[in-house]
Amino acid sequence: MGKSLRPSYMEIRDKLFASIEKGEFCIGDQFPSEIEMAKSYGVSRETFRSAVKVLEKEGRVVVKRGVGTFVTTPLKTIPSSLEKLTSITDIIRAASLQEGDRSEQISEMLCEPEWAENLQVKVGDPVILHERIRTADGEPVVFSLNIIPRALIGDAFEKKEFSGSLLQFIEKHCRVKIEQADTEIVVPLHTDRYCQKLLVHPHTTVLLMKQVHYDEINRPVFYSIDYLRNDVFKFMIRRKR
Structure with a gap:
């Protein structure tokens, strides 16, 4: 043996x-x-x-x-913990909901100042703006704006059919592995035009998650702006002294 x-x-x-x-x-x-x-x-x-x-x-x-x-006694795993970088696709599936896409739009734009600062590129550099609504059991639950430098993504969206996790798509077709992200969570105004896309029920509230995703050597890969229905998604973090 x-x-x-x-x-x-x-x-x-x-x-x-x-x-x-x-x-x-x-x-x-x-x-x-x-x-x-x-x-x-x-x-x-x-x-x-x-x-x-x-x-x-x-x-x-x-x-x-x-x-x-x-x-010691191991603590229970926190669902949707902010400590773990998880794609929206995986979060929806982990909740035993059927994940889907709507209103996908891919366009080339000139990089705006906020995007350039987070991506560490120049204002006016070409970027790909990827917009879509994510659904769970047929209802809109996330509106996403993903900004990716054209130099990184090339024509991957034009050559490949895209659906599901953007993290996995970039890793597979751009050969770039996403290792971590800096995340900011804010409460958007209800007058925000993107926020309004998710206000489908009177009780609906929305969280805004802005994230810079980095590769293995800490280079910014893409900047995501995600509006998430707070009646569907709950995020937690375990804090220690």
């Missing part, structure tokens, strides 16, 4: 996790010293430390520097 390709620290992570699940280490218990634990599992301190880092990231343990490692 061939040697396992699974990293040794992940095997130790699995053993530690199993011990916690069996109650051998209970909530609040402190692990023995790193030296003792590494010796008991027959691995180096570095390997054991890497396993603990995985458990810490998963919320199974908390490491208090200079004190020790303690077993």
Whole structure:
């Protein structure tokens, strides 16, 4: 039988996790010293430390520097957490709703000052303006304006049929991987012409999310302006002291 390709620290992570699940280490218990634990599992301190880092990231343990490692209760995952960059397509599907598009419009424009500042290009540079309404179970729930430098997108929209996630489209056809985004959330005026596209019910309210999306070396890739129905979308963030 061939040697396992699974990293040794992940095997130790699995053993530690199993011990916690069996109650051998209970909530609040402190692990023995790193030296003792590494010796008991027959691995180096570095390997054991890497396993603990995985458990810490998963919320199974908390490491208090200079004190020790303690077993803790993992918190529930926050739905629609702002900490995770997620496409509108995935958010709609995660809510078990049928995602769709309407009123798609793609045009070339000269870059406006706000767009240029966020994209780090010159005012007047050619950009592609991509507008569309996103639907969930047939109702309009998002109006999106996406501004993409022409130098990046080229004629990808002209050559390829587009629908669904813009993040995935850019990654596939422009070979650019989106890694993170800076996000600003504001409340638009109801007189905003884009906001009005979503005011389909008397109780409807709208949030405005402005995002600059960056690639792996932190270059701005595109600037998105999304109007989202607040009666459909809820966004949360977990804060720590």
